[in-house]
């Protein structure tokens with residue numbers, strides 16, 4: 001299930017759709033592939049299982065998506 005927002009891409013003015021994955025909501029442009037994460041980045045610790053096992057947990061505020 002997704003919600004369309006026509007001509008609202010900030011990069012190419014293309015059509016973007018709202019969709020949801022296991023991490024939460026995001027917008028993606030079908031024309032250029034632009035992705036905007038809609039969930040608050042601060043609420044999403046970007047820590048993988050391997051990093052957790054390797055050392056102490058570090059909470060990074062960078063987004064996983066490009």
Ligand SMILES: [Zn+2]
Nearest residue numbers: 009012029032
């Ligand atoms: Zn676009």
